[in-house]
Amino acid sequence: MVIVDTSVWIEASRRDGDxxxxxxxxxxxxxxEAAWCSTVKLEFMGGARKEDRKKLAFWFECIPYRSVEERxxxxxxxxxxxxxxxxxxxxxxDILIASVALDADLRVYAKDQHFESMSQHLDLKLYxxxxxxxxxxxx
Numbered sequence: 001m002v003i004v005d006t007s008v009w010i011e012a013s014r015r016d017g018d019x020x021x022x023x024x025x026x027x028x029x030x031x032x033e034a035a036w037c038s039t040v041k042l043e044f045m046g047g048a049r050k051e052d053r054k055k056l057a058f059w060f061e062c063i064p065y066r067s068v069e070e071r072x073x074x075x076x077x078x079x080x081x082x083x084x085x086x087x088x089x090x091x092x093x094d095i096l097i098a099s100v101a102l103d104a105d106l107r108v109y110a111k112d113q114h115f116e117s118m119s120q121h122l123d124l125k126l127y128x129x130x131x132x133x134x135x136x137x138x139x
Contacts, residue, residue, distance in 0.1 A: 003040070012025040028129075039093050
């Protein structure tokens with residue numbers, strides 16, 4: 001299972017978005033491997049246009065969902081401190097998404113480079129699609 005960050009949902013939903021992210025996300029969805037969490041829900045759905053909200057809400061009902069729980073906030077706090085102590089100040093929402101993924105041993109699919117930075121200093125695993133955007137199982 002892969003938590004898909006808001007940056008990928010946004011890129012894939014743009015008319016002129018990067019085709020590699022569109023295909024990568026589509027293949028994750030077809031394999032039933034895409035998941036999202038409440039932070040992504042707020043970021044993506046909060047920014048949705050009024051005319052798209054109902055359609056998007058319906059579409060997201062069938063995607064596995066991870067609630068952010070108190071333990072994720074505590075892990076995020078620890079991760080913020082760990083990153084800040086080495087000179088990295090990253091957005092709290094990205095650290096919270098990473099903390100949900102770390103807790104559930106899930107990978108993160110993101111366009112946002114903050115996750116790359118976190119993967120170098122936390123045990124965060126990132127997802128990269130396989131050849132032609134195909135689903136890339138964990139090896």
